[in-house]
Amino acid sequence: MYQSDLVQLQPTDEHNQKLEANVHPPAWVNPVPSQPYHLVIIGAGTAGLVTAAGAAGLGARVALVERELMGGDCLNVGCVPSKGLIRAARVAATVRDAEPFGVKLAGDIRFDFAKAMRRMRELRAQISPNDSAERFSELGVDVFFGQAAFADNSTVSVNRSDGAVSQLQYKKAVIASGARASAPDIDGLQSVDYLTNENLFSLTELPPRLAVVGTGPVGVEMAQSFARFGSEVVLFDRGDQVLPREDPDAGAILAKQLQRDGIRLMLGSQEMKFSPADNDCIRVSVKQAGETVHTLVDQLLIAVGRAPNTEALNLESVGVKYDQNGIQVSDHLQTTNPRIYAAGDVCSKFKFTHAADFQARIVIQNSLFSIGPFGKKKASQLIIPWATYTAPEIAHVGLNEKEATQQGIPIDTYTQRLADVDRAILEGQDEGFVKVHTKRGSDLILGATIVAENAGDLICELTLAMQAGVGLSKIAATIHPYPTQADAIRKLGDQYNRTKLTPASKRILDLLRRINVGK
Numbered sequence: 001m002y003q004s005d006l007v008q009l010q011p012t013d014e015h016n017q018k019l020e021a022n023v024h025p026p027a028w029v030n031p032v033p034s035q036p037y038h039l040v041i042i043g044a045g046t047a048g049l050v051t052a053a054g055a056a057g058l059g060a061r062v063a064l065v066e067r068e069l070m071g072g073d074c075l076n077v078g079c080v081p082s083k084g085l086i087r088a089a090r091v092a093a094t095v096r097d098a099e100p101f102g103v104k105l106a107g108d109i110r111f112d113f114a115k116a117m118r119r120m121r122e123l124r125a126q127i128s129p130n131d132s133a134e135r136f137s138e139l140g141v142d143v144f145f146g147q148a149a150f151a152d153n154s155t156v157s158v159n160r161s162d163g164a165v166s167q168l169q170y171k172k173a174v175i176a177s178g179a180r181a182s183a184p185d186i187d188g189l190q191s192v193d194y195l196t197n198e199n200l201f202s203l204t205e206l207p208p209r210l211a212v213v214g215t216g217p218v219g220v221e222m223a224q225s226f227a228r229f230g231s232e233v234v235l236f237d238r239g240d241q242v243l244p245r246e247d248p249d250a251g252a253i254l255a256k257q258l259q260r261d262g263i264r265l266m267l268g269s270q271e272m273k274f275s276p277a278d279n280d281c282i283r284v285s286v287k288q289a290g291e292t293v294h295t296l297v298d299q300l301l302i303a304v305g306r307a308p309n310t311e312a313l314n315l316e317s318v319g320v321k322y323d324q325n326g327i328q329v330s331d332h333l334q335t336t337n338p339r340i341y342a343a344g345d346v347c348s349k350f351k352f353t354h355a356a357d358f359q360a361r362i363v364i365q366n367s368l369f370s371i372g373p374f375g376k377k378k379a380s381q382l383i384i385p386w387a388t389y390t391a392p393e394i395a396h397v398g399l400n401e402k403e404a405t406q407q408g409i410p411i412d413t414y415t416q417r418l419a420d421v422d423r424a425i426l427e428g429q430d431e432g433f434v435k436v437h438t439k440r441g442s443d444l445i446l447g448a449t450i451v452a453e454n455a456g457d458l459i460c461e462l463t464l465a466m467q468a469g470v471g472l473s474k475i476a477a478t479i480h481p482y483p484t485q486a487d488a489i490r491k492l493g494d495q496y497n498r499t500k501l502t503p504a505s506k507r508i509l510d511l512l513r514r515i516n517v518g519k
Helices: 014-023 046-057 072-077 079-096 113-131 133-138 217-229 248-260 353-368 401-406 422-426 455-468 472-476 487-499 503-517
Strands: 037-042 062-066 141-145 147-152 155-159 165-175 179-181 209-213 232-237 264-267 270-277 281-288 291-297 299-302 306-308 340-342 386-388 393-398 411-417 433-439 445-452
Touching: 014 072, 014 113, 014 133, 037 046, 037 353, 046 062, 046 072, 046 133, 046 141, 046 165, 046 353, 062 155, 062 165, 072 079, 072 113, 079 113, 079 217, 113 133, 133 141, 165 353, 209 217, 209 281, 209 291, 217 232, 217 248, 217 299, 217 386, 232 281, 248 264, 248 445, 281 299, 340 353, 386 455, 393 455, 401 411, 401 445, 411 487, 422 487, 433 487, 445 455, 455 472, 455 487, 472 487
Parallel strands: 037 062, 037 165, 062 141, 165 340, 209 232, 209 299, 232 264
Antiparallel strands: 147 155, 155 165, 179 306, 270 281, 281 291, 386 393, 393 445, 411 433, 433 445
């Protein structure tokens, strides 16, 4: 993929022009490499950027190659634009649901979708200097734009669309080329126009009717947002739970909220088929309970499927093994070629920006500052939380009940409902919970799920506890401000402590009381 095939930044307004000027400057001239690089990094998404900045800051000679837009999916077509859109949708819902709080609005509430999208583009452009070619050049990184490919075991070729070729000699290389949306094999899909996360954020008009296929994070986040903007949204999935990787109790709460937001849930949809309909509409046909159901929509969002960006890298020439799931790496993030490492979505099952960030830190250590087995870090030692930014949010870290059972790990489970947390009640956000799993008979935390309006923030306390080996008893002894929703986590510590009140311990406490105050 060359410069002419870039992810298109539409519309061509001042904000997208600013973004492009930062992350793929049209007039950029690739530098002339003068000596071998300690690291040549392919891909300037999160994994590549963190590797490049960290290695250069520690004195390494670094080259960074990007064929599309620096910042990768996260900045351009993922985390940043989606969260900008989600924030606008939350405001719309807050206004819609304001009456119980004593706020009365006269007349119809109208949402300006084009203005919300313009705000998103403005803020994305505002953030983009952090990932810009100019910034990384100032950090001492040689930035190259073009298609990278391994020429041999010490050379990466960079081919530009204008025919210019750069030959980069390397001591070590890092593949951080990421992943992209891929279209699943669904009957008729190629006969209709459809959206993915790569072009969804180019919309300037709200689709009156939107079909979303997939109830993973992208599907549910965007389905809820567009419903709150005013679209009639139908959400399809062949499974029977939204967010199938999450705790079923969490999925059930979210499903109810999606329906309250006006979304038509079509779970258990089988034999899906797409076909063009009159007036540029799309017909979605599925079987449910043995009957065929037809739905007409104006736009279709496919929110299932990711494919690693491994094509055109000529990985075979350097003995790097890969498959449809991505590049094969060891626990040290080393590929089957010991001089080449990989990080981020191209090799990881955890396709999150923060996971790519910390994998990049491992790559810096292992590729540049370890000697043999000494000083090497392992990816398996990372404790990786994640969050889905619906309302309520759903956040998770470590094991869930299903995984613990599959792995034969005995656990105890403690649950605190937000319906019994004062701050959640006062804010009208009491439909949720904090659930923590500990090692059986211990307060050692093995995993947690939180369903709350700000679950992505709350999960950090439990992630830190797991990282530091802090158990529920110490959390119980930590003062939390009152009233906060985080107090739900402290209450779980109290739950654990109450399990320690055995008959024997109660007799000892009763004896101490008698000694001090008598009968």
